[in-house]
Amino acid sequence: MSTTTAWSPDQPIVSIKDVYKSFGELEVLKGINIDVMKGEVICIIGPSGSGKSTLIRCINALNNINSGSIKVKGMEVNNLELDKLELRKEVGMVFQQYNLFPHKTALENIMMAPLKVLNQPIKEVEEKARQLIERVNLVGKESSYPGELSGGQQQRVAIARSLAMNPEVMLFDEVTAALDPETVNEVLLAIKDLAQKGMTCILVTHEMGFAREIADHIYFTDRGVIVEHGPPATFFTEAKDPRTQEFLSQIL
């Protein structure tokens, strides 16, 4: 078990090496290797139950891995003495079910973590939260409660809430899967804007068109292994593995 090492921008910001993970008898991840450079956008695709969500939940230690190594900015995640709070300040996460805090308004949702976790002064935090609201195109919804917002609006608040912590890496776990088709686009636009501004993004997604458009690299997982990967230009047209071909033929 290695511990934290120094990190420099020429090294991968997220480095996943030979990761194994099982829930009891069920092996979910069987030797995953992915390197993500700073500013890169990675899409992980694959059939349900292939371990995509588990994989990205391991990156911010929501799930523990059984063996292997995940390093985020040099911090070893597979480490019992890991300072999880330090890790999670670097890694933001957006969930399929938004998971906004229902007892707080949109603005308060965004302000909460910087206020309570980072103990930043309230004036600064509010100013920043208002900028984020603007950035995700939700001006006017500051004092709405999550229950009063549509799915797409809630998801954009969730993105802003993660960004308020100034993370280095953003994880998106099927963030459009629970949305109405007409609101998917507004969320994808918010993510695209992030990606274009240089945020390191790791997405688990079923939106193939979107993946093709914004990803620098696409990974296809099936039954806990990475079957195939490559830049979108070649991935979609020159898939070699029959499992990838079958998946793509079903979905495209």
Next chain:
Amino acid sequence: MKLYQKPKTPTDLPVLKPFVVSGSKTWSMETFGTITADRRILVAFAIFLIAWLSVDVVYAQIQSDTNQSAFATLIKWTPLMLLGPPGELGGFVLNIVVSFIAMALGTFLGLWLGLGQISLNPIIRRSSWAITQLFRNSPWLVLLFYIMLLMPFRVTIAGVDFDIPGWWKAAFALSLPIMANISEIVRGAIASIPTGQWESAESLAFSRTQTIWQIILPQCVKRMLPPWMNWYCILTMSTPLVSILGVSDGMSLTQDALAAESRSEFLIPMYLWLMSWFFIYSYPIAKLTRRLEHRFAVNE
């Protein structure tokens, strides 16, 4: 909260059909209707009481009895039954005071015990569970006897004697079952919050303590309020138990008054009189509890 969900798999078994609890809507004529209906019950209760007493007065006059009528007797004893002997805390007011203290103490202890039940430390978790189960499943009267006899009536702190009044011990004893039940309410409410809330708080670098106090518990308040108020009503109704242990509450003073009058026909009006106070005190709370339950059920 959904009252009815379609079964995921087809079934031949009987299923719970959707139903609408009357008054579950937000403010409307329907709600107004239910409230007036409830007022009618109150009015009916009052009319019954007054009618019964007037009949009694007439009856006493026909008998041309030199003794007082039940009504006059009630009036005579009311200050004692309500406020206790002059210069002392007692009577029905003491019942309410005991209920406040027991509830406040029980809620405070119960909150921590409930949090103990979800502790990551197995020793704290198991002992909190054991304490909860012990006091939830013990008869209140047994707990009362136990505490009244176990706790000293006088303590000496730094050479100064402090008397512990009986009603204080009684309030403490009654707070124990309240504590255990609040503990279960807290544990249940926390368990009912979706795990996504924990996960999103965790991924925003909240510590476990911060998550509990700033994200989980605030959401639990709404869910805990109706059962909490319900337990307050049960507690208030149970405070006359303390009369068995010599505390001068409304119940024991009513017994004293009856003993002083030594007229057995007063037994019914006197207890009815006392009962009506409890009813008038707790009925609005029970009513509010029901309203809150419905309102929260609709909003979720």
